[in-house]
Amino acid sequence: MGADAASSSPYIRSRGEGEAAVQAAFPGAIIIRPAVMFAPDDSFLTTILRLLRRLPAVPIFGDGRTRLQPTYADDVAAAITQILLQSKKPSPIYELAGPRVYSYEELLRTIARTAGLRPVLMRMPFALWDAVAGVAEILPHAPLTRNQVELMQIDTTASDNLPGFHALGISPRSLEEELEAMLKQSK
Template sequence: MFGGTGFLGNRIVRHLRSHEFPVRIASRHPDGAYTRSDSEDPHLQSVKADIHDTRSVADALAGAYGVVNAVSLYRERGPETFHSVHVEAARRVAAQARRTGVKRLVHVSGIGADAASPSRYVRKRGEGERAVRTEFVDACLVRPAVMFGPDNAFLSTVLALFRRLPIYPMFGSGRTRLQPAYVEDVAEAVARIVERAEFHRAVFEFGGPTPYSYEELLRAIARQAGLTPRLIPIPFVVWHALAWVSEILPDAPLTRNQVELMQIDTVSSPDMPGFAQLDMSPRSIEEILRTMLLNPTVR
């Protein structure tokens, strides 16, 4: 499991274990790869590995039946670029998986991945898919929509701003289409793909049960929290300018890449396999948010 310490990846690890798969988490910081309770699990192992190093990747894959690559990057920093992570590292994992005899490869990308996109992030996701398939022909590609969960920055930030500000600045006119998927549902879907060997070369798109416009999504979140914020459209040209200034800061709260992504619809295609093909019914953001608000410790 590469990317097993991330927002989605750590949940994939748990769901793979619930399906009784022994799991090896490959991480640059193996000591922090799992919790104390997890460390008592004899079928959960953490090994030191650098996804940018071929020998390190090959060693991590030795003897493995399958591999899931959920490594992602949303903000470029120095040598960590969209190309180095989403293309070159993805190619490296796929190539070494083939060479070491791995039977199953699941590569996590994103809805809308397109090698011809003007967005650098989306383009590199598309190039990464192509690189993976070149090296490992039978790889399964997983494209989640925007994911949410209790410890997700999107939900917590939106709720905090709703509670503190009399107005909420929207990206553009709020018409961008989104289909948020619950991160636990996506993690379970990945585990089922690994388990069911009949899926070869499949491309799955995982969106939640309801597509929203960005404005509709914000109003749905506010309604569940019992809030009535005033939503104010802010042109994307203003957001791009703010992001340009923000990127000067050491830990930029907003990047131009994030603004670009908010201009792109991320809705699953009805023609693509998804949750239904895995006998799953995805949960709505309203359902999960209700549970979160009633029980803040929910996972």
């Protein structure tokens, strides 16, 4: 999610232009737009957990109100399989998002609560995040990029007018349930 050929952000715009280029080059191509994905040992949820556990105060993007709808990676894989196996003509675009929309701050608090943590959250303006990301991009394995900061400034939630998990007969799993299972396995 987060592809928009009309965006003022070069990164977000290029994602939208990429979709259009694929559809032009491969008529009938199916575009899959997953929300941010989580899974055991991923770089999203495990990174957030590590920060919540280690930092005395956790910086959050902007005012923490950006909305996102994380989805479980296995559910996305099941949806792709279902799309490939269905006998009817598939939709040209699917948006695959989890069952709950969170603000970024709600997401951090939910993850912390599920893990038994009580973090101090600190709001940081996007301009500061952009500067930090600019410096971080110099590193060999940048922990943060300006593209990620740009994405955190827009809501990445499923559209009401595009098919997703429900159209494929899939009930996406909740972040809380999967996180609880991951935490039990790691103990």
